[in-house]
Amino acid sequence: MSDAQSLVGLIPRLRRYARALVGDRASADDLVQDTLERAWSKLHLYRHGTDLRAWLFTVMHNVHVNRVRATRPTDPLDDEMPELAQRATQGDGLMVRDLERGIAALPLAQREVLLLVALEDLSYDETARVLGIPIGTVMSRLARAREKLRALMQGKGGTKLQIVK
């Protein structure tokens, strides 16, 4: 299979991750497009035979972090700094909105780990490699992300984790 075909085949999964990472569809697709373009220019760095998808997540991570830095250079990207201000909710109890808001309220570093592990099912090792961090950091960020999300969602309207389909 050619590189182009492999890339085309991975677009749906890149879009899913990007949507959860940045929120709205247009920004997410912009991120995917930038990622694909960057991937082509960096393809010589990709080692054939290794997981192309994991490599693309790395490329996307770099593209996204650079963008966030470029738009708000004064914000540190450390674990405790939320990338987005948490918006007030109307207390409508819509878990779906709360889930999206909760994810958006997580610091980027924690959000990436949570999404790669829980949504994209990458192993802890793979996640560590994608993000270029030690596995211990993966585990601690994962724990913090989950606890924060749980607290955020429990805080809304006093409802506990209920599913809205």
Add this chain to the structure above:
Amino acid sequence: MSENQPISEAEIQSWADGRLEESRRAELEAWFAAHPEEAERAAAYRELSAQLREHYEPVADEPVPPRLERAAESGSRLRAVALVAGWVALGIAIGSAAGWQLHALQSPVARAEPPVIARRAALAHATYSPEVRHPVEVGADQEQHLVAWLSKRLGGEVRAPKLDGEGMALVGGRLLPRDPGPVAQFMYQCARGRRITLYVRTEGPDHRETAFRYAREGNVRVFYWIDRKFGYALSSADMERDELLKIANVVYRQLNP
């Protein structure tokens, strides 16, 4: 539990992800029985993951926007341009007049709509390449006559590249109507019966020479370029893009020795 290893937070996370090895899982679940708050917390994590997947899974099933497909494919186009750029460098190095090639670098890399030449070439390919009895008007056994005839009708020296090195033998060619002026189509076939066609037309005096460009019309892939007085389009319905690009490179080199 005192005789067992203490439970770590990382193990609780692993349990929530269903990644804890079997033996340790049993120990952890026994510990959960004695620590209901921790059990509830871990169950909540697991539930959150399920919600996350359920919520975002449909995104992967949405139709892919064309701009992203183009971005995923554009590397092949970039490489095609890089190849032409390589020839430009070679042309300059050996001191040949490389004026036309410089246009290649200035031409836009991507275009939204396949231009007329790509669409017509794809249509002509789709029309004649499935033909069993009459794929061509003049067969390869009369190649000299074919080339002389097409050159005369197109008003310039047309050549049929030799693609035997690529496993493609000339089947023959035909003349196609076009307004203004006629078009030549050469057909090649490999031992397995796969066919490619080279569409050649004369370009008006105001044309711009271009690098390789790629288009897809239905299931027909087309590489096309304009060089000197001719526009070319190489089409195939059963060849992958990279394979077709390789042949397009060979065609190009033969037509520009």
